[in-house]
Amino acid sequence: MPRTLPMLAGVAILVVLPPFGIPPYMLHIANQILLWSFVYTAWSLMGRFGLTSFGHGGFLAIGAYTTSLLWNYAGLSPWIGIPAGAVLAAVGAVLIGYPCFRLKVVGHYFALVTLAFGEVIRLAIIAARDVTGGSLGMTPNPVPTPSLSALQFADKETFYYIALGLWLVGLLVWRWVDRSMEAKALTAISDDEMAAAAVGINVARRKLAITLLSAVMTAIGGSVMAQYLMYLNPETMAGINPGLQIVFAAIAGGMYSLLGPTAGAVLTIVLAESLRILFGSNFIGAANTIYGILLILFIVFLPRGLVGALEGLRRAPAARPDVERATATGG
Amino acid sequence: MDIFLLEAILNGLLLGGVLALLSLGLNLIFGVIDVVWIAYAELVMVGMYIIYWVHIVHGLPLVVAGAAAIGGVGLLGLFVHLLIIEPILGSAPINQLLATGGLLFLLQSVATLLFGTDFRNIGVRLPSIEIADMYFGWARIIACGMALAGAIALYLFLSRSYIGVAIRAIAQDRDIMGLMGVNPRTIYLVVSAIGGGLAGLAACLLVLQYDVHPFIGLTFGPITFMICVLGGLGSLAGGFLAAFVMSEIIAIGGYFFTGDVAYVIAFALFILLMFLKPSGLLARRGG
Numbered sequence: 213m214p215r216t217l218p219m220l221a222g223v224a225i226l227v228v229l230p231p232f233g234i235p236p237y238m239l240h241i242a243n244q245i246l247l248w249s250f251v252y253t254a255w256s257l258m259g260r261f262g263l264t265s266f267g268h269g270g271f272l273a274i275g276a277y278t279t280s281l282l283w284n285y286a287g288l289s290p291w292i293g294i295p296a297g298a299v300l301a302a303v304g305a306v307l308i309g310y311p312c313f314r315l316k317v318v319g320h321y322f323a324l325v326t327l328a329f330g331e332v333i334r335l336a337i338i339a340a341r342d343v344t345g346g347s348l349g350m351t352p353n354p355v356p357t358p359s360l361s362a363l364q365f366a367d368k369e370t371f372y373y374i375a376l377g378l379w380l381v382g383l384l385v386w387r388w389v390d391r392s393m394e395a396k397a398l399t400a401i402s403d404d405e406m407a408a409a410a411v412g413i414n415v416a417r418r419k420l421a422i423t424l425l426s427a428v429m430t431a432i433g434g435s436v437m438a439q440y441l442m443y444l445n446p447e448t449m450a451g452i453n454p455g456l457q458i459v460f461a462a463i464a465g466g467m468y469s470l471l472g473p474t475a476g477a478v479l480t481i482v483l484a485e486s487l488r489i490l491f492g493s494n495f496i497g498a499a500n501t502i503y504g505i506l507l508i509l510f511i512v513f514l515p516r517g518l519v520g521a522l523e524g525l526r527r528a529p530a531a532r533p534d535v536e537r538a539t540a541t542g543g
Numbered sequence: 544m545d546i547f548l549l550e551a552i553l554n555g556l557l558l559g560g561v562l563a564l565l566s567l568g569l570n571l572i573f574g575v576i577d578v579v580w581i582a583y584a585e586l587v588m589v590g591m592y593i594i595y596w597v598h599i600v601h602g603l604p605l606v607v608a609g610a611a612a613i614g615g616v617g618l619l620g621l622f623v624h625l626l627i628i629e630p631i632l633g634s635a636p637i638n639q640l641l642a643t644g645g646l647l648f649l650l651q652s653v654a655t656l657l658f659g660t661d662f663r664n665i666g667v668r669l670p671s672i673e674i675a676d677m678y679f680g681w682a683r684i685i686a687c688g689m690a691l692a693g694a695i696a697l698y699l700f701l702s703r704s705y706i707g708v709a710i711r712a713i714a715q716d717r718d719i720m721g722l723m724g725v726n727p728r729t730i731y732l733v734v735s736a737i738g739g740g741l742a743g744l745a746a747c748l749l750v751l752q753y754d755v756h757p758f759i760g761l762t763f764g765p766i767t768f769m770i771c772v773l774g775g776l777g778s779l780a781g782g783f784l785a786a787f788v789m790s791e792i793i794a795i796g797g798y799f800f801t802g803d804v805a806y807v808i809a810f811a812l813f814i815l816l817m818f819l820k821p822s823g824l825l826a827r828r829g830g
Contacts, residue, residue: 262637264637264640308814311817311818312818315818317817319636319637320579320636320637320640320772320776321772321776321817323637323640324579324768324769324772325772325814325817327765327768328765328768328769328810328813328814328817329814331765331806331810332807332810332811332814335803335806335807335810336807338803339801339803339804339807451761451765452761452764452765453761456581456644456647456648459641459644460641460644460645463641497651497652497653497654497655497656497657497757498652498656499652500648500651500652500655501649501652501653501656503648503652504645504646504647504648504649504650504651504652504653505645505649507644507645507648507649508627508642508645508646508649510645511631511638511641511642511645512627512630512631512642515631515634515635515638
């Protein structure tokens with residue numbers, strides 16, 4: 213891929229941009245885009261191999277709530293809380309993934325089992341309302357002065373760089389997975405599980421490895437998001453709503469491409485924000501109505517997502533999607 | 544046995560009836576068209592709003608409102624198939640799942656746009672009856688009775704009528720049925736309309752017990768999917784059985800703990816049961 217140079221240039225622009233007086237609101241949007249892009253990229257790591265998880269809201273919430281609960285009740289710094297959340301998410305991923313993959317729970321069944329997982333996390337948070345605040349949500353205790361150890365900052369610039377760094381790490385992981393043997397094995401599995409097993413691929417183990425990676429990254433994303441927003445809510449962090457939101461954005465952008473999930477985040481967040489500004493609070497729901505229609509149109513007409521469709525146009529106008537996917541994951 | 548526990552178990556059975564009705568509609572659609580309507584519970588929400596709109600806003604009798612809900616949601620089901628499912632019938636199953644997920648957002652937003660986020664009810668509060676020191680709400684008894692009546696009607700339709708037999712045949716082998724002179728498209732449209740109609744019937748029964756708001760679907764949606772998967776997607780009998788298993792878990796869990804914890808237990812047990820029997824209690828086919 214001869215895209216390294218333009219990408220480095222793009223990153224350089226993103227790094228030097230904020231000091232040139234970007235309005236706080238725009239910076240806030242940028243931060244949200246970067247953080248969600250990281251999560252969508254994490255989801256796509258497994259989503260692109262046919263492992264459609266509707267339960268990533270659960271991992272998001274495990275990361276966010278573990279970090280904030282440890283901070284509020286045990287006084288532990290997010291620098292301990294974030295790894296702790298990641299470990300718990302890994303445990304969750306094994307508990308769900310291992311039996312699913314051993315017992316060959318695939319397709320619809322896998323999607324719905326993970327959906328149940330996300331709901332279990334959401335309902336558990338609501339049920340434990342004495343410590344988590346239930347549906348009302350919770351706020352990490354603020355520190356009087358901004359500090360690195362508490363991962364709380366007064367300005368949005370610092371978080372911009374954290375989010376940017378995280379996003380870049382996400383892209384590097386995606387690229388690393390894409391070029392590894394793992395990707396080849398997983399592509400084989402998603403094409404034909406039995407044939408893959410027949411040539412000696414350990415199907416359950418490969419699937420579990422990618423699920424673990426995806427879950428851990430999602431949990432880290434959730435933790436950082438909670439630190440940035442300073443507010444956690446089970447409805448926006450866990451369960452079916454964020455679960456579907458993640459799947460949609462990743463697919464709308466294109467889960468088979470490096471920058472697809474990022475495009476999905478830009479698209480959905482910019483769209484939602486501009487519709488919100490356009491309609492204001494006069495028509496509650498109008499913005500989301502248009503958003504919903506666009507989502508349906510996207511899936512009906514661009515099943516490979518925005519970036520995927522653009523790449524497809526460039527590569528071979530009339531390529532069949534399945535053939536195209538086999539070549540796209542190769543290089 | 545503790546009388547309150549018995550009360551909880553019996554109320555669980557009453558809850559199971561409505562859940563069984565919901566799972567029948569979803570399973571019928573999956574069994575025949577091979578598509579999961581993730582927005583199925585949102586169709587119920589639309590039905591509840593139709594009843595509210597016809598009965599409260601226009602002051603027409605409740606029976607008319609109920610008929611309007613069944614017909615209206617049935618029509619909506621028809622359009623869901625025509626406009627969303629049919630164009631992508633050939634693409635990956637997960638895309639169909641996601642397209643109806645977009646519909647979920649859309650229906651929630653349209654409801655918010657039209658009615659706001661306020662809780663609305665039709666102002667009917669049915670009394671409870673007392674049997675041997677145990678209390679049962681009439682709303683629940685009627686709901687369960689009607690749901691069972693709906694299930695029996697569906698069974699008779701599928702087993703006795705010509706088109707019902709064709710529907711079952713399509714569910715078994717859609718390629719062969721084309722050769723036998725049955726048009727799959729007609730069958731899909733009929734099934735989508737029936738699925739919608741069942742959601743409308745469920746709306747009539749649920750509106751007696753719950754206030755309607757744009758996000759009410761999230762209360763019934765996940766549990767309905769769990770039931771269908773537990774019973775084996777596409778298996779009408781399996782879903783029917785699983786509805787009562789789940790409702791009893793919720794009812795008995797709610798008796799020993801709280802309602803929230805009961806749902807956590809139900810979902811956790813669902814995951815566990817999936818591992819013990821991956822393709823559902825009464826599998827139509829392998830997972």
